[in-house]
Amino acid sequence: MRDAVTKLIRSYDVSGRYLDRNAMDSLKEYFQSGTARIAATTAISGNAASIVRQAGLALFEQVPELIRPGGNAYTTRRYSACLRDMDYYLRYASYALVAGDMNVLDERVLQGLRETYNSLGVPIGPTVVGIQIMKDIVKQIASDAGVEDTTFIDEPFDYMTRQLSEVSV
Numbered sequence: 001m002r003d004a005v006t007k008l009i010r011s012y013d014v015s016g017r018y019l020d021r022n023a024m025d026s027l028k029e030y031f032q033s034g035t036a037r038i039a040a041t042t043a044i045s046g047n048a049a050s051i052v053r054q055a056g057l058a059l060f061e062q063v064p065e066l067i068r069p070g071g072n073a074y075t076t077r078r079y080s081a082c083l084r085d086m087d088y089y090l091r092y093a094s095y096a097l098v099a100g101d102m103n104v105l106d107e108r109v110l111q112g113l114r115e116t117y118n119s120l121g122v123p124i125g126p127t128v129v130g131i132q133i134m135k136d137i138v139k140q141i142a143s144d145a146g147v148e149d150t151t152f153i154d155e156p157f158d159y160m161t162r163q164l165s166e167v168s169v
């Protein structure tokens, strides 16, 4: 697992260089955004169950076929599996926000996921819709909690969306 600092150090260490002006600039940016990243993560941790529940309801309202007979989230078991997956996406997004790096998503969430979904018939399109709904809810909560610029919150959600769907958002 990697974060913004270890990533930077690794790349300088590979070529035996001292951290230079560019490195210091990106470190400064990372530390200066720290308070906002922690606030966003607090917003997620303290509201996770409700974010997932709300996003699930919104998703099934938007794509009702999912929970009808024949839908991938039909039956209690699959409905719960779907919400559990949403909870995974949310929790790992919060880790990525703190780390300031998306590597944790590759390592823990996305590896092999498309193949698993394809083999189980879990539809990617609606999954992506669910991820994007959670993004909007989290941004709203963070904004209510006083985070002025919430655009950085997009990154992990958009990253998972891109990697899952291999289309640009």
Ligand SMILES: CCC1=C(C)/C(=C/C2=NC(=C\c3[nH]c(/C=C4\NC(=O)[C@H](C)[C@H]4CC)c(C)c3CCC(=O)O)/C(CCC(=O)O)=C2C)NC1=O
Residues within 6 Å of the ligand: 066, 071, 072, 073, 078, 079, 081, 082, 083, 085, 086, 088, 089, 108, 109, 113, 116, 120, 122, 123, 126, 127, 130
């Ligand atoms: C932490 C990393 C991690 C992820 C991401 C993960 C995902 C994941 N979701 C799965 C299943 C599933 N995922 C869904 C999800 C959905 N169905 C829908 O219609 C919706 C679009 C969507 C919810 C938004 C469903 C319904 C299943 C069960 C499918 C089945 O067993 O038929 C499975 C198959 C095994 C199982 O059921 O547990 C995996 C591995 N597991 C992990 O360890």
